[in-house]
Structures are given as C-alpha cells and as structure tokens.
Amino acid sequence: MLVNTKEILSAAQNGKYGIAAFNVFNLETVQAAITVAKKENHPVIIALGERYFDTVDVEGFAALVKTLAGKSSVPVSLHLDHAYEKESIIRAIRCGFTSVMYDGSKYELAENIRLTKEITEIAHMAGVSVEAEIGSVARGAFSDEEEGDGTLTDPKSAKEFVEETDVDFLAASIGTVHGMYTGKPNIDLDLLEEIRQLVGIPLVLHGGSGTPDGIIKQAVARGICKVNVNTEVSLAATSYLNQAFEQEQKAAHLSAIMAGMQEAMESVMTKFVRLLKN
Template structure:
C-alpha cells in the first residue's frame, strides 16, 4: 500500500532500523525494488530524482508506482529526491508523491532556512512530508549527481535548521559521497551522534552505495532511518546489459527487461535486509 514517507520513517526510528530509498528510472527498477522489499517483509521508498525529469514522464511514473503500491504486500512511499526547483516540487505534490526533498544545501544557512520554510508550508498543506539537507556531499565515481562541496553538517546548525523549518526528516552530511568512493571512506560517526543528540526528526544518509556494510549498520545504530542507494543499482543494471547483450544478440527486448528486473531484485534485497538491522 502507498503511505506517507513520514509514517514509514517514524516506525523505523522507533524500531531502530533504516528503510532503503532506491533511486529508480523505469518500470523494471521500480518493480525490482518492491519485489525486494516484499521478499524481506520491509517497507521501501521509491525515489525519483529531479534530474531524471527530462527522461521520465513524472505523472505517468507516479501513477505506475501508485498502482504497484496498491498491490504490494508491504508499505511503499514515493519520494522526490534532490529537487532544487519549486516547480518540480509542485509537480510531484500534484501527482501524489508521498514526500519531497528540497535541496537548498548550496545556500548559506539563513537562505536555506527561508527557502525550506516555504517548501514545508507548501508541502504540508497537501499532506506531503519534506526532507531537506544542510552540509553538502562530494561526488564520487560513477555518480550523475551535481558536485558538492563536501562540507560536513554542523550539529548546531542542524538543530537551528530543524527547529525553524519544521522539516520532517534531515539529510546529514557525515562524509559519505554520491557514487562510489575514490579511496577509503571516511565517515564521521561521532559527528552523526552529535547531530542525533540535538535533533529529534529521523535522519537520512545519502550515499549508501559503496559504503561498507559495518559502517552502514553503525549509522543506523546512531539514528539513521533512511538510506539512499542509487549508483550500485545503476552499476548492477549496466553491468548486466553489457554482458547479456553480446551473449544473446537475438534476445527480445521483453526478455531482456525481465532478466534485468530479476538481476536487480537480489541486489536490492541485500540492502533491504542489511538496513533492517535484525542482528
């Protein structure tokens, strides 16, 4: 069933686990995400980034996910990821997204607060939850996200930001990157603990791809309730296509897409299971 993202994350925060937010790009990746979550009996967040709007019919995509969610055996939320434009957020709200992320991390704190307040007012009026970000993640390998400064989140600024904007969940920059790491990851778990101590809303970790499993578990134990995964899904899909096409040059597209979905489902299931933090 389709539910508000805030409901999913409130339960995760109470239960001490995290929910996977998979960036998807088409029917097959969305279906794989839902199948993966059903196999683990966990909720899932289907995320569509603003940067994919030129290649995805947003209204049609939202209707498709809503139809899938209606048949799913688990809770499903539809999330707008990394939106910079108010028009994109208005469009997502209009076609039934469960939550939206306004990324004002490029602004100074006061400007970010002011812009985020406006988005929160708009979204909350429609019953839609809001994610926001302070600090900025750097871009690693194989990512198609914009380059960030890598500035880590200040706990004091996080407390002020949450209190003044009324956001429902907060993305904290603690050293992860968008994409895959170039060199050893340097994740500041102590900083995460400080941010958790001064904020009550669920915390979000961007940059789940390539982050060591043990580190991901430690972030969950320190308050992370939502973990975004994009690049590892993309790499699994493109890797499958690169190997499958030469070996099956006469394969019908319908078969290729079905095999792609079957390939991605266990990749996603591994993340869902890991984030459930059952140990």
Template sequence: MLVNTKEILLDAQKNKYAVPAFSVYNLEITQAALHVAEREQHPLILAVGERYFSTLNIEGFSSLIRTFAHNTSVPVALHLDHAYKKESILRAIRNGFSSVMFDGSSHPFDENVRLTKEMTEISHLAGISIEAEIGSLARGAFSDEEEGSGALTDPLLAAEFVKETNVDFLAAAIGTVHGLYVSKPHINLELLEQIKSKVDIPLVLHGGSDTPEEIIRKVIERGICKININTDVSVQAMTFLKNAMKAGTYLHLSNLMEDMQEVMETCMTDMVRICKGNN
C-alpha cells in the same frame, strides 16, 4: 499500501531500523524494488529525482508507481529526491507523491532556511512530508548527481535548521559520497552521534552505495532511518548488460530486461536485509 513517508520513518526511528530509498526511473527498477520489499516484508521508499523529470513522463510514471504501491502488502512511499525548484515540488504534490526533498544545501545557511521553510509550508498544507539537507555530499564515480562541496553537517546548525524550518526528516552529511568512492571512505560516526543528540527527527543517509556493510549497520544503530541507494543498483545492471551484449546470447529485449531485473533484485535484497538490522 501507499503511505506518507513520515509514517514509515517514525516507525523506523522507534524500532531502530532503516528504510532503503531506491532511485527509480523505469519499469524494471521499480518492479525490482517492489518485489524485494514484498519478499522481505520490509517498508520501501521509491525515490524519483528531479533530474529525471526531463526524461520521464512524471504524470504517467507516478500513476504507475501509485498503482503498484496500493497493491503491496507493505508500506511504500513515493518520494521526490533532490528537488531544487519550487515548480518540481508542486508537480510532485499534484501527482500524489508521499514526500519531497528540497535541496537548498548549496545556498548560505540563512537562505537555505528561508527557502526550505517556504517549501515546508507548501508540503504540509498538501499533507505530505518533507526532507531537507544541511551539509553537502561530494560526487564520486558513476554518479548522475550534481557536484557537492563535501561540507559536513554542523550539529548546532542542524538543530537550528530543524527548529526554524519544521522539516520532517534531515539528510546529514557525515562523509559519504554520491556514487562510488574514489578513495577509502571516512565516515564520521562521532559526528552522526552529535547530530542525533541535537536533532530529534529521523535522519537520512545519502550516498548509501558503495558504503561498507559494517558502516551501514553502525549508522543505523546511531539513528539513520532512511538510506538512499542509486549507483550500486545501476552498476550491477550495467555490468550485466555489458556482459550480455558481449556474449550475444539474447535475441529479444524482453528476455534481457527480465534477467536484468533479477540482477537488480539481488542487489536490492542485500541492502534491505542490512536495513532490517535486528528486526
């Protein structure tokens, strides 16, 4: 069933688990995520990044996702990830997205507040929820995200930001990166606890890929309700494709894509089971 993202995350916050937000940009990765959610009977967020709008027919793709989601037995949300443009948010609203993320983290604080507040008003008028970001993740290896400053979230500014903008969930920068880590990760769990003590809305962890399982479990215990995953799935699929091309055993694309989907499902299943926590 397709639901508002806020509905999913409020339940996750109440029951102390997390919901994976898998980046999707083709049929196979979308089917993989939905198959795993059904098997594991766990809520799911399908995230479409603004950066994919140039290569996707978003009207057709969102229609496909909504059709799939309506036929699932678990709550599913369709989320616009890292939108920098107002027109992208409007486009997502017109195409039935459950939520949007406006990323104003590159702007000075006051400008981020002003722009995010405007996007919140638009989203709430349309009946969908909105995510925003304070702080900024650096870009690691094998990521297709834009480069960020790596600035960590200030708990006091986070509280002020949420109060001023009325966003529904907040991405907190605590030391993760987009992509794979190029050095040993230093995730600031104490900072997360401080943010949690100041902010009462669901918290989001960007940069879930390559983050050690024990850290993922600890951030969930400390209030993270949504975990974004992109690169881990991409790396698994690309590794499979490289090995398949080298072996030369596939004669038809359909067989190759079917097996690649199974590989992605294995990777996604691991993350979903971690996100379940003790539930």
C-alpha cells in the same frame, strides 16, 4: 499500500532499523524495489530525482508507482529526491508523491532555512512530508548527481535548521559520497552521534552505494532511518546489459533482457534491505 514517507520513517526510528530509498528510472527498477520489499516483508521508498524529469513522465510515473504500491501489503512510499526548483516540488505533490526533498544545501544557512521553510509550508498543507539537507555530499565515481563540496553537517546548525523549517527528516553529510568511493571511505560516526543528540527527527544518509556494511549498521544505530541507494543499482543493471551483449544475446527478445536486468537489480536491493532491517 502507498503511505506517507514520514509514517515509514517514524516507525523505523521507533524500531531502530533503516529503510532503503532506491532511486528508480523505469518500470523494471520500480518492480524490482517493490518485489524485494514484499519478499523481505520490509517497507521501501521509491525515489525519483528531479534530474530525471526530462526522461521520465512524472505524472505517468506516479500513477505507475501508486498502482503497484496499491497491490502490495508492504508499505511503499513515493519520494521526490534532490529537487532544486519549487515548480518540480509542486508538480510532484499534485500527482501524488508522499514526500519531497528540497535541496538548498548550496545556499548559506539563513537562505537555506528561508527557502526550505517555504517548501515545508506548501507540502504540509497537502499532507506531504519534507526532507532537506544541511552540509554537502561530495560526488564520487559513476554518479550523475551534481557536484558537492563535501562540507560536513554542523550539529548546531542542523538543530537551528530543523527548528526553523519544521522539516520531517534531515539529510546529514558525514563523509559519504554520491556514487562509488574512489578511496577509503572516511565517515564520521561521532559527528552523526552529535547531530542525533540535537536533532529529534529521522536522519537520512545519502550515498549508500559502496558504503561498508558495518558503517551502515553503525549509522542506523546512531539514528539514520533512511539510506539512499542509486549507483549500485544502476551499475548492476548496466553490468548485466554489458554481459548480455558480450555473450552475443543480440538477438534475444527485449522482454527477456529486461527481465534479466530486473533480477540483477533485485539482488543488490535485497542486500540493502536485509542489511537495514536487521
């Protein structure tokens, strides 16, 4: 069933567990995420980044996800990830996304508040929930996200931001990176605890890929309800494709290769879902 992301995250917050938000790029990634959700009997968030609008037909993609979600007894939501343009957000709302992320983190606090508040008012009129970001997640290896400066979230600014914008969940920068870490992760769980004390809405962790399992579990215990995963899923798919090529499966039918790629992604997704549900 397709549900509002706020519904999924509110339940996660009350139950003190986490939900994986998997970035998807094609049919196989969507099928992998929903298949794992059904097998593990745990909700999932299907996330499409604004940066993929050039290669993914948004309206067709939304129709696909809504159809597959409608066949699932497990809650599934459809989320627009890292959107910077109001036009992209309106387009996603019109074709049925159940939540959107407006990323104004590059702006000073006052401007971020002003722009995010405008988006929240638009989305809420349509019954769509909103995620926003304070601070800036740095870019690691193998990521295709925009470069961030790694500025950590200030708890008092986060409190002001949430009160002024009325967002539904907040991405907090505590030291994770988009992509894979190039050194030892330096994640500030004490900072997360401070943010949790001042902010009552569900918190989001961007940069789940490569983050140690123990850190993710501790983050969930301190208020993280949504963990974004992109790069590990992508690497599992490309690794499988590379191996298929090296094993001289050049003559294999495309359908067989795509099925194998989906299974490789399901393995990574299963790891995250099990980690977050326990």
